[in-house]
Amino acid sequence: MSQNHRPTIHEVAKVAGVSISSVSRALNGNTSNTEMVERVNDAVRQVGYVPSVVAQSLKTRHTGQIAFAMEDIGNAAYLAMVREIQPTLRDVGYRLLLHSTGADVEDELGVLDSLSQNYVDGLVLCPLRVTERHVAALRDTPVPVVVIGLLPDDVPVDNVRADSRVGAGMAVEHLYEAGARRIGFIDGPVDTVPGHARYEGYRRGLDACGLPFDEELVEFADFQFEGGRHGARSLLARTDVDAILGANDLIAVGALHVLRELGRSVPDDVRVIGMDDTTVAATGFPPMSSVSLGSADRGRIAAQLLLRRLDGDTSPPERVTVPPSLTIRESTL
Amino acid sequence: MSQNHRPTIHEVAKVAGVSISSVSRALNGNTSNTEMVERVNDAVRQVGYVPSVVAQSLKTRHTGQIAFAMEDIGNAAYLAMVREIQPTLRDVGYRLLLHSTGADVEDELGVLDSLSQNYVDGLVLCPLRVTERHVAALRDTPVPVVVIGLLPDDVPVDNVRADSRVGAGMAVEHLYEAGARRIGFIDGPVDTVPGHARYEGYRRGLDACGLPFDEELVEFADFQFEGGRHGARSLLARTDVDAILGANDLIAVGALHVLRELGRSVPDDVRVIGMDDTTVAATGFPPMSSVSLGSADRGRIAAQLLLRRLDGDTSPPERVTVPPSLTIRESTL
DNA sequence: ATCCCGGCAGGAAACGTTTCCGGGATGTGC
DNA sequence: GCACATCCCGGAAACGTTTCCTGCCGGGAT
The missing domain is CATH 3.40.50.2300 (Response regulator)
Incomplete structure (x- = not known):
């Protein structure tokens, strides 16, 4: 809890003696003039500048955030998914938002609706049930969604399921x-x-x-x-x-x-x-x-599918089924 | 994945035949003219307007997001915390960002540093160890932080610990x-x-x-x-x-x-x-x-402390210790 | 009837970026 | 030496809100 004013790109520009556009370009690697880059970097260090992701989001129209919504993170299957999804996303610079919807279907729909607020770039959803309102919301979602779980065939959304x-x-x-x-x-x-x-x-x-x-x-x-x-x-x-x-x-x-x-x-x-x-x-x-039932695999695959969409992939929705397998231990020997 | 242009407050204003300032006021309850409110609400429904939280965040300087950082969400103690923190925050409209830092102290410091990017309004942190760099970062953090775990007495940050x-x-x-x-x-x-x-x-x-x-x-x-x-x-x-x-x-x-x-x-x-x-x-x-060790309690209390800070409470840092208790089952009868 | 005050709505600035655009400088080819 | 293309940088607009400020209108008091 400290200084009342964080430095902006304008201060950097002033200190470096260049324009804010040059600062922006230098920071985003859109300039070839190495001296410029250095000057900007020096100024950045000097004033302790850190870009505002909010302003960036507003301008670039993406947030670097992805949501994962499920019933209850306490459920071990979902937990296994999060443990795969989080690192997968983090490695490419995305932050993970967690929505535990509880047993409440309304809440789940609320998550879908809130996507229009544009606070995330994508969503991995584990629906409890799939109602008509789900289908409607999924049909024209403002951001890519991957559903883990059963989904009617005609819903145009990437889908990974266990069997x-x-x-x-x-x-x-x-x-x-x-x-x-x-x-x-x-x-x-x-x-x-x-x-x-x-x-x-x-x-x-x-x-x-x-x-x-x-x-x-x-x-x-x-x-x-x-x-x-x-x-x-x-x-x-x-x-x-x-x-x-x-x-x-x-x-x-x-x-x-x-x-x-x-x-x-x-x-x-x-x-x-x-x-x-x-x-x-x-x-x-x-x-x-x-x-x-390959929960971890499903989580990872869902994350990867989502990342592909965010990369601009527009191929038809994918449907991946992770095959089950037996882990034999002493209780059935 | 749908329409290329989401309606903005300007469209609402046009449809309602009022200015964007009036729309904003009506939506935020800053107007007493009920007819105005109705007209705006009608227009909102008509064009399907949903406010952009990103733009709101930029202007209002808060994001409605809180981060929780710990080593591994797979750890049952942290899991218990998340299960309390998430609903507590959600009930008052905050979204939860999850950072699993893994065993990496650098990553943990990275989370602290990234707070200057202003993508969250606060942080609940469960540090693995508390290094000098932690202390330095905690001393002048740009947003309120609550630490769950041991913390030197002179670090001016709310702290809840188990014993x-x-x-x-x-x-x-x-x-x-x-x-x-x-x-x-x-x-x-x-x-x-x-x-x-x-x-x-x-x-x-x-x-x-x-x-x-x-x-x-x-x-x-x-x-x-x-x-x-x-x-x-x-x-x-x-x-x-x-x-x-x-x-x-x-x-x-x-x-x-x-x-x-x-x-x-x-x-x-x-x-x-x-x-x-x-x-x-x-x-x-x-x-x-x-x-x-009261993990759930610690999570809930940490969330509540954080919310108090976000509410503007500036009282001295609080130090809460949750007392341990025994759950006796058959293995020690 | 005049003046003043309060309330309400619209215009415009601001939040902090990215990016388009244009102009000046530089370099190249004749 | 001139024309032209190229490269860089700065100015300015734009993203979608909130909020300050100003001006207008109406009502009450003188």
Whole structure:
């Protein structure tokens, strides 16, 4: 908290004895006269000049900022994305703005609307759901947007997605191969995009293995540790299983705890697998297998796609799907 | 991606048949003529006007943005802070910029320097270390800064800190009361601020309990899960313990795993406690006790302090210490 | 009826840059 | 030595707001 007046380009010009246009050119590398450049640099040092990014933004019409909007940065999948997006952007000089929208769809739309305020050059968006208003807003957004998650095919926006349907299917098949025949499934809320996709994947996985679908085996819960515990308790109170698939790692770890409380051994009595392959999977006990949905990859790819657009690429919208993969640990051996 | 020209205040003025000054006044609530306000609002709707925050920032000299800089958003403690800071700021209309500096002190100083670019109105900073250059930069920062973490007393900047020294001491005393007499300690790197403070706390805790200090009982590691595993292996290969304090939860959970591998029961043979009280503590097995250092509280308080400064408060720098507390779970019963 | 005062709206300047444009100097080719 | 092209630099406009200042109008008091 200090001097009341930061030096502007005018002061630099005065000290250097040149015009402000020359200062600007010198600083932006648009002059070939090295003596001029030196004089300007000296003056810059002397007065301690730092350009105002706000004024630059106003003039150049870009801000050097990119926003990332998701539901909750506390969610490990989004966290993994941020950890890739931030360095990717920073390396090329962009700053990252974080919007946690909470479970509020209005807030999410608010972010989209606010893009017209021109405070960012682009947006990476992880929508909770995709409503018609989303589609409308995405159709004529004032800045490039990349959506991570499911998106109707006709929305002209770059899109990177995981295939959690396939991922859930893979998990089921993996459990089947490990010997499981009654595979319980604790899903997240079915009215969310991932909840729905994983439910489908579970069913397809059963089909692929020739196992019958039994709705007794399915439980719905929050995507949280406590959700997983409640889900597992209800499930196990109702029926018996020899494997459990959790729709994410927290749910699965919750199930792990309940199984121990009930004295069931993992993996000998019951195999357990989660999804997202986050830290809690590795640190759980026993170390838990999980379906990696490539969150980090999706984040990085989204950032790269966005940067391409900002570079002026006008090719048709891209649609990238990151394939899931299994990380096998002790809970399904 | 759409229309090449967003409407400006001039268009609104033209449509409304008034001057741009009147539009500005109407939009900012600086006019009492309700008919004027209505006419302007109608025109705004008609042309789809959205103010340019960049132009506003240039004129008003504030940006509505606040930066949060820390080492790594992947660190659960920082994550907890962001989760409090972001909503706190958003509720009063500020946007949050995220700077993960990595382990790079230069980068951290770069953030401080970049404040002169005036792209944010304030900064919440979690410094890795506090060098003289930090102090110099903090002494005359162009915008308010709140530092989370240790800070020399004479730096005139708001400061909120945890007392991890006391926290580590509490952990030791808790273990002692639970019956432990040989308490191992797996610290983080001792040249980091938290590593050092926790080391001191550990020693003071021993003193308070009348236990002798034995350097055989101390191991240094990364603040990570793998670090905890390595540290625990070395420690247990060298000597025997009846309790382990991990300098953070990941370290402690790593120790938990090693103990199980070695067939030592927790908490019966060895009690384990971590620090930071993050998700992995609750989801570990057995659920692990941890010293809460109030990360969320610190984040919220820091944000509130910053907002007060931005509101024009010029009272002397504030120094807030958030007291640690114990969260007891099964690993120390 | 005149004067004064208050309120309200419009014009214009300012925020700090970048960039267009034009003029003077310099250099090149005849 | 002259014409012409080239290069550089300075002046000025522009980006889209907010706000100061001025002038106008109307109303109340004398």
